[in-house]
Structure formats: structure tokens, C-alpha cells
Amino acid sequence: MLLIHCPYCEEERPELEFRNAGEAHIARPANIVAESDEDFEKFFFIRANTKGLVYERWRHVHGCARFFNAVRDSVSDKFIMTYKAGEPKPKKLPGAGK
Amino acid sequence: MAKAAVKKAASAQAVASVERRPALAGNDVSGPNVKITVLPPAERLSLRAPEASVASLSRALGLTLPQKPKTSASKNGRTALWLGPDEWFIFDEAGGDLLADCAKAKAMHSAVGVSHRNVAFAVSGPGGEATVSAGCPQDLSLDAFPVGASTRTVFGKSEILLYRPAAYTFRVECWRSFSDYVFTFLKDAARDAAV
Numbered sequence: 001m002l003l004i005h006c007p008y009c010e011e012e013r014p015e016l017e018f019r020n021a022g023e024a025h026i027a028r029p030a031n032i033v034a035e036s037d038e039d040f041e042k043f044f045f046i047r048a049n050t051k052g053l054v055y056e057r058w059r060h061v062h063g064c065a066r067f068f069n070a071v072r073d074s075v076s077d078k079f080i081m082t083y084k085a086g087e088p089k090p091k092k093l094p095g096a097g098k
Numbered sequence: 099m100a101k102a103a104v105k106k107a108a109s110a111q112a113v114a115s116v117e118r119r120p121a122l123a124g125n126d127v128s129g130p131n132v133k134i135t136v137l138p139p140a141e142r143l144s145l146r147a148p149e150a151s152v153a154s155l156s157r158a159l160g161l162t163l164p165q166k167p168k169t170s171a172s173k174n175g176r177t178a179l180w181l182g183p184d185e186w187f188i189f190d191e192a193g194g195d196l197l198a199d200c201a202k203a204k205a206m207h208s209a210v211g212v213s214h215r216n217v218a219f220a221v222s223g224p225g226g227e228a229t230v231s232a233g234c235p236q237d238l239s240l241d242a243f244p245v246g247a248s249t250r251t252v253f254g255k256s257e258i259l260l261y262r263p264a265a266y267t268f269r270v271e272c273w274r275s276f277s278d279y280v281f282t283f284l285k286d287a288a289r290d291a292a293v
């Protein structure tokens with residue numbers, strides 16, 4: 001079983017308590033009514049689906065119930081790090097060297 | 099006239115005799131290492147509040163709301179479990195009125211009475227930890243889940259609240275409609291823990 005570090009519970013918890021909530025850092029348009037169909041499609045449907053490092057929203061649904069963000073390797077399923085919702089995309093990842 | 103009075107008295111009597119009985123009341127299980135008790139009804143409250151309201155609510159409730167993850171606070175038959183950064187579950191086994199007490203707090207908060215929503219079991223004895231661990235994926239050793247620890251988590255396929263009031267006692271709270279599943283699972287797990 002995967003252990004996921006919840007930034008609100010401040011410890012690793014079993015994956016059964018969590019739920020994935022899709023790609024992170026997708027900003028909702030300020031004026032969604034004025035969006036063109038193409039831009040709305042991009043915002044609503046199009047996802048990066050990266051092979052490698054992915055930035056995702058997760059929810060500790062059966063724990064503190066909070067949403068947070070995680071950096072994960074989509075090939076190995078290894079969690080690189082997690083951080084609270086609203087915090088910027090981390091510039092430096094642990095173990096990245098540079 | 100007399101008829102109406104009699105009717106009134108009869109209905110008052112009926113109301114007075116309505117007794118709260120939790121689902122599965124009286125189904126206690128006792129094994130060599132574990133005892134599962136269906137706990138009596140309690141007053142329960144789901145509380146959401148920002149940090150700025152915590153002091154005011156703590157005064158109103160008569161106990162300091164815990165602010166550290168996985169902790170709890172207990173005073174005069176009343177216990178508050180930390181569930182999230184702005185969320186608490188509070189239960190009162192001394193008959194106190196949690197909603198009325200919260201109403202005394204002027205600071206912004208949301209308090210919802212959930213007394214009848216949950217059923218609680220006590221899992222006690224040296225085999226208690228093994229019994230709960232049969233369905234709960236968290237580390238429940240005393241190092242990781244000490245006395246006073248509390249959490250929302252899962253037990254098998256059901257969500258539960260778990261609280262450890264003493265080294266050999268766990269309080270398991272679940273939604274009433276899940277209580278049959280949780281109780282049956284606990285009962286089977288207790289049989290394994292007894293071996």
C-alpha cells in the first residue's frame with residue numbers, strides 16, 4: 001500500500017484514505033462567460049497527461065478531508081512531495097539535485 | 099373536555115417513554131482478549147470554525163479545542179476530536195447540550211447536531227488493537243497512535259472515527275446505516291484477535 005504524506009495531518013497515511021482529484025494548477029478563468037469555445041475546451045477537457053512528473057490535486061477524503069497538491073511520478077507511482085492547496089508549484093523538488 | 103385532557107396526558111406519557119436506543123443495543127461481544135460494547139446514546143456535534151473563532155468556542159464549550167493533527171481534548175464527560183484544520187467532532191456523554199453551548203459563542207462558526215447519525219462501539223482489552231487493525235490501515239501502535247489520539251479513517255469499506263481514550267480502549271464511531279457492517283466486521287476480527 002502507498003503511504004501518502006498529508007500536509008495538513010503532517011504525517012504519512014495509507015492510500016485508502018485518499019482520493020485523486022485530477023491535474024493541479026489549472027486556473028479557472030476570471031470571466032468564464034467571455035471564454036471562447038476553444039479556450040473553454042482547453043480549460044475544461046484538455047489535460048497534460050505527462051509521462052513522468054505530474055502535479056495533481058489529491059483529497060484526504062477519509063482523513064482531514066482537505067484538498068492538497070502532490071508531485072508524483074506517473075511511471076513509478078512514487079510521490080515526490082506534497083504541499084498545501086494554494087501554495088505555488090514548487091520550483092525545487094527534493095532529490096532533484098540542482 | 100375530560101376526553102381531551104385524557105388524550106393529552108396519554109400523549110405526554112408516550113413522549114416521556116420514548117427512550118433512545120442505539121442500533122445494535124445489547125449486542126455486546128465478550129471474548130478472552132477483546133470486548134466490544136455498543137455504547138449508550140450521546141450528544142454529538144460536527145463543528146467547523148476558522149482559527150479566529152477557536153478561543154471563543156473553547157470558552158463556550160468549556161474545553162480547549164485541539165489544534166494539532168490527530169489529537170483530542172476531554173473534560174467533564176465531553177470530548178473534542180481534531181478532524182481537520184477547521185473541523186472538530188465533539189461528543190458529550192454527560193447529557194450536556196452542545197448546540198446550546200456553541201450558540202453562546204459570538205464568533206463565526208457552523209455547528210451541526212449529529213447525535214442520531216452515529217453509533218459508537220468501544221473495543222477494549224489487550225486484543226483491541228489487533229481487532230481494529232483488521233480493518234483499519236493506519237498504524238495503531240501506541241507509538242504512532244498514543245492515548246488521546248483521534249482520527250477520521252476507514253474500517254474495511256466504511257468510514258469511521260477512531261479515538262483512543264486509554265491504551266487498551268478504542269472508540270469507533272460510524273454512521274448508523276454502516277453500523278451493522280462495522281459491528282459484524284469487529285466481531286469477526288475480535289474472534290481472530292482472541293487466538
Ligand SMILES: [Zn+2]
Binds near residue numbers: 006008009010064065
Ligand atoms: Zn490529512
